[in-house]
Amino acid sequence: MPIVDEPFPRPARWGGPELARLTRMLGQSSLFYWKGPQTAALHEEFRKLYPFKHLAACSSGTASLHIALAALRLRPGEEVIVPPITDMGSVIGILYQQAVPVFVDLDPDTYNLDPAAIENAVTAKTRAIMAVHLAGNPCDMAAILTIARKHRLVVIEDCAQAWGAEQQGRPVGMFGDFGCYSFNDFKHLSCGDGGMVGTQSDQFGESLGKWGDKAYDRVAGERDISLLRDPSDLAPNYRISEPQAAIAAAQMGKLGAIVARRIEIASRLTAALGEVPGIRPPVTRAGDKHSFWFYLLRLETERFRGGQAGFADALRAEGVNLSAGYLPKPLYGYRVFQNHNFFGGAWPVRDFGLTTMDYRQVKCPVAEAILADSILLYMNEAFSDGYVTKLIQAIVSVARRLAR
Ligand SMILES: Cc1ncc(COP(=O)(O)O)c(C=O)c1O
Incomplete structure (x- = not known):
C-alpha cells in the first residue's frame, strides 16, 4: 500500500455564487462585455482586492500581458527582461510586439528574478522588466523598482500564478506599472479562461481596453462613433464575454x-x-x-x-x-527559441538587424x-x-x- 493511500483531493471550485450570477446573466439581452453587468461586476469585485484605477478584463493571462506590452508602444527590437522559468504566456506578447525577451537568471531560493542579474542585463534598448511571481512567491519588488527607476524602465508584474500574494501587506501586481492576472482553469481562481490587466497610470490606463478589442476604443467611442469605426492602431481581439466574467466575478470572493x-x-x-x-x-x-x-x-x-x-x-x-x-527546460531551450522560429520560420527583428539575440547562446545556470x-x-x-x-x-x- 502506498503511504498516500487516497485519491488526490479536488476542491469543489464552482457552486452557488457562480450559479446565481449565471442565472441572472441569462436574463440579459446581450452577452457582450461592453456595458455588460457581469464584466462591470468583475471589475468591481476585483477592485475590492486590487484597487487599480484602470482595469481591462480580457480573455486570458497571456492577453492581459500582451495588452500591457502593447500599451507601452514598444519599438521593434526593444528589450524586455524576463525570467527563464515561466509560462510561454509571459513572452508571447513581447514577441508579437516585435520586441525581444531577454532571459536573466534567478535567485536559487525563491526561484524569482535575481536583481543583480537584471541590472547586468540592462542595455540602451531595455524598455521593461517583467516580474513573474513564480508559484505565488513575490519577487523582490523594492530591488526591481530601484533598478527600474534608475534606468527609466517600465515594470510589468505577471501575477498569473500569484493570486492573493502580498509584499509588506500590499497585493502583488500593484507595485509596478501594470499588474496582469489569469483566470485559466489551473489557477487559484478560474472561469475556464480569462484575464485582467490593471494600471494606476492615466497615460497607459485610458486606452488600456482598446489593446484587447481590435483597437476600438469603446469608452471614447461612445462619445465619438467615428473612433469605433476608424481604429488608430493594430490590436487583437482579446475580449472577455459575460459568461466568463460572471463566473470570475463570483470567484473573487473565494x-x-x-x-x-x-x-x-x-x-x-x-x-x-x-x-x-x-x-x-x-x-x-x-x-x-x-x-x-x-x-x-x-x-x-x-x-x-x-x-x-x-x-x-x-x-x-x-x-x-x-x-x-x-x-x-528553461524557455530559451524550447525549440521555438532555439530555432528563432517565431513567424513562420522567420524572426523579422533579427533578420533585419534590429537585434543580435541568439537564444542558442543563452545560459542561466x-x-x-x-x-x-x-x-x-x-x-x-x-x-x-x-x-x-x-x-x-x-x-x-x-x-x-x-x-x-
Ligand atoms: C506565469 C504565467 N504567466 C502567464 C500565463 C498565461 O496565462 P493564460 O494561460 O491565462 O494565458 C500563465 C499561465 O499558465 C502563467 O503561469
Missing part, C-alpha cells in the same frame, strides 16, 4: 479562504521538510505572503541515490502527485539547476490535515530510503 488554506498546508510542509537532510524547501522572504499555486522544493541530488528522477519515481510509487522539476534538482508538489486548498500528514510521511520515508 480567494481569501483559498490562499489561507494553501498557506497552512505549505507551512506544515516547510516546517517538516526543512528538517530532512538534503531537502531545501522554497524560501518566502520576510514580509512576503506566498500564495502557493504549487510547492517547489529543491533536492541536494548528490545526497540521494537516483537523483531527481529516482526521488520522483519513488514518491510517485508512494501515491504523491508531483512533477520532477516544473518545466522540461541557476534556472537550469532549479529545473534539474527540484520536485514540484501539486497542491490545493482541498488537502485535509490527514492528507498533508501522509504527504510528509511519504517524502520523509523516500528521503531516508534513498539517502546515500
Whole structure:
C-alpha cells in the first residue's frame, strides 16, 4: 500500500455564487462585455482586492500581458527582461510586439528574478522588466523598482500564478506599472479562461481596453462613433464575454479562504521538510505572503541515490502527485527559441538587424539547476490535515530510503 493511500483531493471550485450570477446573466439581452453587468461586476469585485484605477478584463493571462506590452508602444527590437522559468504566456506578447525577451537568471531560493542579474542585463534598448511571481512567491519588488527607476524602465508584474500574494501587506501586481492576472482553469481562481490587466497610470490606463478589442476604443467611442469605426492602431481581439466574467466575478470572493488554506498546508510542509537532510524547501522572504499555486522544493541530488528522477519515481510509487522539476527546460531551450522560429520560420527583428539575440547562446545556470534538482508538489486548498500528514510521511520515508 502506498503511504498516500487516497485519491488526490479536488476542491469543489464552482457552486452557488457562480450559479446565481449565471442565472441572472441569462436574463440579459446581450452577452457582450461592453456595458455588460457581469464584466462591470468583475471589475468591481476585483477592485475590492486590487484597487487599480484602470482595469481591462480580457480573455486570458497571456492577453492581459500582451495588452500591457502593447500599451507601452514598444519599438521593434526593444528589450524586455524576463525570467527563464515561466509560462510561454509571459513572452508571447513581447514577441508579437516585435520586441525581444531577454532571459536573466534567478535567485536559487525563491526561484524569482535575481536583481543583480537584471541590472547586468540592462542595455540602451531595455524598455521593461517583467516580474513573474513564480508559484505565488513575490519577487523582490523594492530591488526591481530601484533598478527600474534608475534606468527609466517600465515594470510589468505577471501575477498569473500569484493570486492573493502580498509584499509588506500590499497585493502583488500593484507595485509596478501594470499588474496582469489569469483566470485559466489551473489557477487559484478560474472561469475556464480569462484575464485582467490593471494600471494606476492615466497615460497607459485610458486606452488600456482598446489593446484587447481590435483597437476600438469603446469608452471614447461612445462619445465619438467615428473612433469605433476608424481604429488608430493594430490590436487583437482579446475580449472577455459575460459568461466568463460572471463566473470570475463570483470567484473573487473565494480567494481569501483559498490562499489561507494553501498557506497552512505549505507551512506544515516547510516546517517538516526543512528538517530532512538534503531537502531545501522554497524560501518566502520576510514580509512576503506566498500564495502557493504549487510547492517547489529543491533536492541536494548528490545526497540521494537516483537523483531527481529516482526521488520522483519513488514518491510517485508512494501515491504523491508531483512533477520532477516544473518545466522540461528553461524557455530559451524550447525549440521555438532555439530555432528563432517565431513567424513562420522567420524572426523579422533579427533578420533585419534590429537585434543580435541568439537564444542558442543563452545560459542561466541557476534556472537550469532549479529545473534539474527540484520536485514540484501539486497542491490545493482541498488537502485535509490527514492528507498533508501522509504527504510528509511519504517524502520523509523516500528521503531516508534513498539517502546515500
Ligand atoms: C506565469 C504565467 N504567466 C502567464 C500565463 C498565461 O496565462 P493564460 O494561460 O491565462 O494565458 C500563465 C499561465 O499558465 C502563467 O503561469
